[in-house]
Amino acid sequence: MYTKKSIMMFFLKKKTTLLIFILFLGVIGTAFFLSLNFSNLDNSNASNFDVSNSILPLDDKTNNLQISYKYQEIYFIESGQTFSNFLDQFDLKINEKTKVINLVSEEIDLKKIRIGTKIEINSSKVNGNKKIDYIIIYPNKERSIYLDFQSEEIELQVDNLKTFKSSRFVEVEVNNSIYQSMIEKNIPENIIMEFIKLFSFDIDFQRDIRKENILTLYFDYYKDEKQNYVKSDVINFAKIKLHNQSYELYRFTDDKGELVDYFDSNGKSATKALMKTPINGARLSSAYGMRKHPILGYNRLHQGVDFAAPIGTPIMAAGTGRIEKIGTNGGAGKYIRIKHLNGYKTAYAHLNSYASGMSKGVKVRQGQTIGFVGSTGLSTGPHLHYEVWFNNKKINPMTMRLPSGVKLNDGQLEKFNRFKEKIDSEMNNKINL
Structure with missing residues (x-):
C-alpha cells in the first residue's frame, strides 16, 4: 500500500528527471545553432x-x-x-x-x-x-x-605622417670594414654612402683605413610621434681619425641656399675636381707604373690604376663633365672617356655594360653611375682600369694634386665660422647628455 509520503517522493523524482532532460536538450540545441553560424569561418580563405x-x-x-x-x-x-x-x-x-x-x-x-x-x-x-x-x-x-x-x-x-626633426651624434670604432662597423651602430645606409663619398677625395678607403680608426658623425633625421625612426636627412659634421691624421668636414649652406657644400675647419672645400677612387668597396689590384703585362707577358708602363671588384659593381664619374668617347676600344674592351674642365680627362676600361642614358656628348655629374665593372678586352678577371689625363698626358690618379672646389668669400667665411661654432656646441651637448 502506498502512503502519502511515498507518493510525494515518486513525483519529486519524476520531476527532477524531467528537468535534467530539458536542460540536456537545451545544451544540445545551443551547440547545434552555434555550429551552423560559425561554419563559414572554417571555409574562409582570408589569412588575416x-x-x-x-x-x-x-x-x-x-x-x-x-x-x-x-x-x-x-x-x-x-x-x-x-x-x-x-x-x-x-x-x-x-x-x-x-x-x-x-x-x-x-x-x-x-x-x-x-x-x-x-x-x-x-x-x-x-x-x-x-x-x-x-x-x-x-x-x-x-x-x-x-x-x-x-x-x-x-x-x-x-x-x-606627422614627423619631427631630430639629430644624432655617434662615434664608430672600425672593427672590420667601415660599412659593417657603421651598420652595427644602426646608421642608415644612405648616410654611410654619403660619408664615404665626402672623404673619397682625400682618403683611399682600401689602404688608408685601419682597425681602431674612429669615425664621427652628427646627422639630422626625422621621427614620428611614437619616436620611431622615419628617414635620415643630412650630415652636419663628419670626421675620420686615422692613426696619424684627422679629417673633419662641416656642411654649410649660404643665406640664399645657392651654396651647399662641405668644408674643413678652416673653410676649405672638401670637393675636388676629381675623385681618387670612382668605385666603392674595390681593392687596388695594380698601381700606376712599370709592370709585367699579365697577358702580353712583357714589361710596360701601366698608365692607370686597377681596382678589382665583382662584375656589375657600379662605376662613378670621377668628376662632372661630358662623355667624349664611349664604345669598344681595342684591348680596353668596353670603354668610357669623360672630358672635364681645366684640361682634365678620365677614362674607364673593361666595363661589363654602360649605365642607362650614356652616349657621346652626354653631360654627367660627379658621383653619377656611368657603367658597371666587367672583364671585357684584354683582361684576366673583373676589374676597373682607371686613367686620369691632364693636358692629354696620363698621370698617376693616386698622387695627383687637385685644386679645391668652391672658395668662400669673406662674408661667407664669417657665416661659416658662426655655423661651425653652433654645430660644435650642439655636439658637445649631445656628448654630455
Whole structure:
C-alpha cells in the first residue's frame, strides 16, 4: 500500500528527471545553432581577419538574418610585379581598376613602385559575398594613401605622417670594414654612402683605413610621434681619425641656399675636381707604373690604376663633365672617356655594360653611375682600369694634386665660422647628455 509520503517522493523524482532532460536538450540545441553560424569561418580563405558587428538587422524584403564578416589582409609588392598585376587578384570591375590606377598615379609614380611596398586590403563578406571596403597603400614611412570603396564613387585620401626633426651624434670604432662597423651602430645606409663619398677625395678607403680608426658623425633625421625612426636627412659634421691624421668636414649652406657644400675647419672645400677612387668597396689590384703585362707577358708602363671588384659593381664619374668617347676600344674592351674642365680627362676600361642614358656628348655629374665593372678586352678577371689625363698626358690618379672646389668669400667665411661654432656646441651637448 502506498502512503502519502511515498507518493510525494515518486513525483519529486519524476520531476527532477524531467528537468535534467530539458536542460540536456537545451545544451544540445545551443551547440547545434552555434555550429551552423560559425561554419563559414572554417571555409574562409582570408589569412588575416577580424570579425566585428557580425549580426546585421533583418532584411525588410526577405526577413532573413544577415551574417557579416570583416577581413584585413596584408600584401607586399613582389619582384617583377606591377600595381596593375597586383590588382588582378581581386574581383574588381574594369572601370573600378582603371579608376584606382588613375587615382593612385596622381600621388605616386606607379612605374617606380618599390618592391616590398605594403598594401592593406580591408573587405567584408555578407552572406557569402565578399567586397572591398577600402585599400591602404604605404609608399613610404611618411604617408599612406586610402581608397574608399564604400561610397558611390571610389574616393582617395592621403594621410601625411606627422614627423619631427631630430639629430644624432655617434662615434664608430672600425672593427672590420667601415660599412659593417657603421651598420652595427644602426646608421642608415644612405648616410654611410654619403660619408664615404665626402672623404673619397682625400682618403683611399682600401689602404688608408685601419682597425681602431674612429669615425664621427652628427646627422639630422626625422621621427614620428611614437619616436620611431622615419628617414635620415643630412650630415652636419663628419670626421675620420686615422692613426696619424684627422679629417673633419662641416656642411654649410649660404643665406640664399645657392651654396651647399662641405668644408674643413678652416673653410676649405672638401670637393675636388676629381675623385681618387670612382668605385666603392674595390681593392687596388695594380698601381700606376712599370709592370709585367699579365697577358702580353712583357714589361710596360701601366698608365692607370686597377681596382678589382665583382662584375656589375657600379662605376662613378670621377668628376662632372661630358662623355667624349664611349664604345669598344681595342684591348680596353668596353670603354668610357669623360672630358672635364681645366684640361682634365678620365677614362674607364673593361666595363661589363654602360649605365642607362650614356652616349657621346652626354653631360654627367660627379658621383653619377656611368657603367658597371666587367672583364671585357684584354683582361684576366673583373676589374676597373682607371686613367686620369691632364693636358692629354696620363698621370698617376693616386698622387695627383687637385685644386679645391668652391672658395668662400669673406662674408661667407664669417657665416661659416658662426655655423661651425653652433654645430660644435650642439655636439658637445649631445656628448654630455
